Amino acid sequence: MKLFDISIYKNIIAACITGIKKTLVDRIINIIIWSSCTMLVSSYILTAFGITESFGSFQLAGLVASASFFQAYENIINLVIDFSHHRKINSWLLLPTSSLTIFAAMVTFYAITGLILGLILIPLGKILLLGRFSLMSIHWFKFFGILILSNIFFGCLSLLVAAKTTMATLGNVWHRVIFPIWFLGGFQFSWLALQKAIPGASYIFLLNPLLLINEAMRGSILGPDGYLNYWVCCAIVIAVTFVIFRAAQRALKKRLDFVI
Amino acid sequence: MITDSLLLNINNIKKKYTKGNYTKNALKGVSLEVFKGEVLALLGVNGAGKTTLSSIIASLHPATEGDILWQGTSIYTNLINYREIVSLCPQQPNFNDALTLEDNLKFAGRFFKMSETAINDRIAVLSKQFGLTEYLKQYSYVLSGGYLQRFMIARSLMHNPKLLILDEPTVGLDPHIRRELWNIIKNLKQEGITTILTTHYLDEAEYLADRVCILQNGQIKLIDKPENLKADFKKHNLEEVFLALMNEQV
Numbered sequence: 001m002k003l004f005d006i007s008i009y010k011n012i013i014a015a016c017i018t019g020i021k022k023t024l025v026d027r028i029i030n031i032i033i034w035s036s037c038t039m040l041v042s043s044y045i046l047t048a049f050g051i052t053e054s055f056g057s058f059q060l061a062g063l064v065a066s067a068s069f070f071q072a073y074e075n076i077i078n079l080v081i082d083f084s085h086h087r088k089i090n091s092w093l094l095l096p097t098s099s100l101t102i103f104a105a106m107v108t109f110y111a112i113t114g115l116i117l118g119l120i121l122i123p124l125g126k127i128l129l130l131g132r133f134s135l136m137s138i139h140w141f142k143f144f145g146i147l148i149l150s151n152i153f154f155g156c157l158s159l160l161v162a163a164k165t166t167m168a169t170l171g172n173v174w175h176r177v178i179f180p181i182w183f184l185g186g187f188q189f190s191w192l193a194l195q196k197a198i199p200g201a202s203y204i205f206l207l208n209p210l211l212l213i214n215e216a217m218r219g220s221i222l223g224p225d226g227y228l229n230y231w232v233c234c235a236i237v238i239a240v241t242f243v244i245f246r247a248a249q250r251a252l253k254k255r256l257d258f259v260i
Numbered sequence: 261m262i263t264d265s266l267l268l269n270i271n272n273i274k275k276k277y278t279k280g281n282y283t284k285n286a287l288k289g290v291s292l293e294v295f296k297g298e299v300l301a302l303l304g305v306n307g308a309g310k311t312t313l314s315s316i317i318a319s320l321h322p323a324t325e326g327d328i329l330w331q332g333t334s335i336y337t338n339l340i341n342y343r344e345i346v347s348l349c350p351q352q353p354n355f356n357d358a359l360t361l362e363d364n365l366k367f368a369g370r371f372f373k374m375s376e377t378a379i380n381d382r383i384a385v386l387s388k389q390f391g392l393t394e395y396l397k398q399y400s401y402v403l404s405g406g407y408l409q410r411f412m413i414a415r416s417l418m419h420n421p422k423l424l425i426l427d428e429p430t431v432g433l434d435p436h437i438r439r440e441l442w443n444i445i446k447n448l449k450q451e452g453i454t455t456i457l458t459t460h461y462l463d464e465a466e467y468l469a470d471r472v473c474i475l476q477n478g479q480i481k482l483i484d485k486p487e488n489l490k491a492d493f494k495k496h497n498l499e500e501v502f503l504a505l506m507n508e509q510v
Contacts, residue, residue, distance in 0.1 A: 002340055007373055015367040019358030086352045094320055095371050096343040259322045260339060 003260075004104070005097035012092060012105035013112070020113060027071075031117050032124060035063045039128045057133040060125040061218040062187040065150055067121060068114035069185075069210060072154040072161075073178045075110050079162035080170050083255060090256075098260045103159060103249060110155035111148065118147055122221075142220035142230055149237050150213040156245040163251035185210030190218065192226055209240045267423060267454050268294040268317065273326035275312050275478075286312040288478040289326070294423075294456065299449055301469035302458040303502070308475040310458040311351070314425045317456060318348035344372065347421035349412050351428040355400065361411055362396040365418055372419035379418075386414040390444065406437035413444065417453075424448060425456045430464060442467055462499040472498065474505065481505060 043056025082088050092102045125133050165173055185208050186194070195202040205211050216233035224230060252258075275287040287309045294300055294317075302310045315321045317328060319335055319342060328335045335342040355364045362383065369379035387393040390410040395403060403411060409429055416424060426445065430438040438461075445468055448455055459465055465472050466486050473483040482489065482505065486498055493501045 008371055011367060011370045014370075015356060015359065015363075018363055018367075019356050022358055086354050087350075088354045088356065090320055090348075090350065091354045094318060094343060094346075094348055096340040257321050259319050259336070 003098040003100050005095075005101050008095050008097045009101050009105045009108075012102065013109050016105075016109040017112065024113075024116070027074075027113070027117060028120060031067050031120065035060075035067065035121050035124060036128060038063060039125060043129055043132055053132050056129045057125070057222060058190075058218065059187075060121065060129065060133060061221040062214050063125075064118045064121050064147065064221070065185075065210065065213050065217045066182060066187055067117045068147075068151050068154050069182060070178070071110070071114045071117060072158045073174065075155070075158035076162045076165065076173055077170065079158065080165050080167060083162065084167045087256075093256065093258045099249070099252070099258055103245070103252065106159065107152060107155035107245070110158055111151035114151035114154055115147055118151070137221065137223050139220050139223075142216075146213065146216040146220055146230070146234060146237075149234055149241070150217070153209060153213070153237055153241040153244065156241050156248055159248035160244050160251055163248055163255045181208060181210050184208055186214040190226055191215055191228055209237055212236050265296040266293055267296045267330070269329040270294065270317065271327050271329065273313065273316060273323045273328070275309075275316060275321070276324045286478050287316075287323075290475070290478070290480055291326075292473060292480060292483055294454060296422075296454055297449065297452050298470040299445070299455045299457060299468050301465035301472045302456065302475060303460065303462065303465050303472050303498075304475035305460065309478040310460075310475055311427055312478075313475070314427050314456060314458050315348070318346055318425050319343055320348060344419070345422040346425070347416040347419065347423070348425045349416040349427065349429060351431060353400065353408060353412060355412070355415055357400045360397055360399055361392060361403075364400075364411075365396075365415055368415050368418035374419065382418055382420070386417060389447075390414045404437075405433055406440060409433065409437075409441060410444065413441075417448075421453065423454045423456070425458075427458045428460070429457070430459070430461065438464065462497070462502055466498040474502065476505075 038059055039056050042051070042059040043053065046055060047053055079089075089102070093099060095102070122135075122138070126135055161173060161177055184205060186205070189197075191202065191205065191211060194205055212228065212233040215228040216230050216237070219227040219230040219233070270290060270292050273287050273290045274285070277284045277286055290309070290313055302313060304310050312321070316323050319339060322336075330338065330342055356367075359367070365383045365386070366379055369382060374382065383396070387396055390413065392407070392411055392414060395407065395411075400408060400411070413424075413426070413429065429445070430441050433441070442464065445455060445457065455468075457465070457468060469486060471483060471485050472489065474481040484492075489498065489501045490496065493504050495501045495504060
């Protein structure tokens with residue numbers, strides 16, 4: 001049996017991209033507003049409280065990962081609503097292929113949208129931060145590498161969390177999943193700073209994939225000094241992504257009760 | 261008219277749903293044959309197992325036990341090919357409402373690897389047949405309930421399936437719209453498409469079906485031609501047959 005069908009995979013992505021055009025501008029505007037406020041405050045206001053000027057560019061790197069991560073929250077909401085009501089996903093699960101094709105296409109689509117939103121923040125950051133952020137410091141190969149990896153991870157996470165969430169528990173997702181992962185995921189701090197603050201507990205934070213993504217993102221945008229090794233972070237993110245995808249497949253099978 | 265050629269052989273299908281301590285036997289060993297070109301109506305009250313059975317025949321959900329044979333072999337060993345010839349039109353709209361109707365139809369064709377020429381030709385035929393031509397560039401929110409259902413059926417037919425499963429296609433529609441859809445379903449039969457129709461409208465089953473299969477509590481109570489059932493029960497219409505059956509049960 002043909003478990004993966006490239007034609008169906010491409011067409012599901014194409015259908016999703018055609019469909020998202022209507023809302024993409026709104027999503028971009030939302031990200032711009034949220035990110036601009038964060039960068040302006042962290043770069044121009046918090047300095048009055050003794051925070052260094054470079055904190056704006058530090059936050060920019062975190063915002064790139066966060067923008068994609070919060071996209072995952074939107075994906076989860078949309079999926080849970082679909083699973084609980086009309087189940088549009090069923091029309092894909094009846095196509096002449098296995099669910100692997102369908103879920104891979106969904107993850108790819110989520111990754112593409114997250115990537116677009118994350119990419120926008122680099123020119124936006126340059127405009128807002130001016131001389132406080134240098135495009136010359138970006139290692140573009142590494143940047144695109146972690147941007148793509150992180151968005152695939154967030155896509156897989158969307159599937160897993162959605163498969164485990166009902167309409168009744170949807171309200172818990174922000175408080176119990178998204179916010180703790182994000183707030184403890186190194187958006188405001190590097191792991192090195194964390195290690196200085198709480199040496200013993202800092203290793204527990206390494207279990208949070210978002211912290212590794214933020215470290216790799218900062219390493220690629222701001223330079224490697226002061227952050228965890230880029231390649232080690234990427235390797236762990238790849239491994240965790242694989243595990244999450246397999247867990248998502250199993251959870252979706254249980255939730256949606258499809259044949260293959 | 262029913263042909264002699266067998267399309268599907270459904271053998272002892274059971275479906276059990278378990279959630280925590282709660283177990284529901286939705287289907288308790290359903291066996292029946294589906295013949296090429298016929299309209300088979302699955303009748304029953306809510307919870308009888310109609311939608312569960314149709315979704316298993318469509319290969320959406322797996323059976324807990326039992327098998328469905330197509331061309332002499334299990335559909336589960338030949339699932340990809342089987343899905344090429346079957347189409348499920350669910351009760352709830354499950355298309356992409358962020359796409360225009362035309363784009364939905366195009367992707368429905370592309371998913372089944374139809375060429376762009378074949379897709380455009382098929383859209384032209386279906387949109388004319390279902391009166392959707394003027395709406396093709398629109399989004400689904402402009403459609404009334406009847407037209408939405410027409411569109412759902414049209415989309416289900418994009419890849420030229422041999423077996424169409426319609427799950428409660430006329431539920432909640434006005435009587436005259438239901439009549440229009442009945443004529444559409446009648447026409448499908450003339451095109452040689454086998455149709456499995458789940459409904460709890462007895463007049464609909466009587467008008468459309470070559471055979472009716474009455475499900476009760478996950479089991480087949482009766483399966484026969486409407487005229488045979490009426491003769492056996494000495495009743496004038498299916499509704500009276502159905503009520504007599506229910507009274508027998510009481």
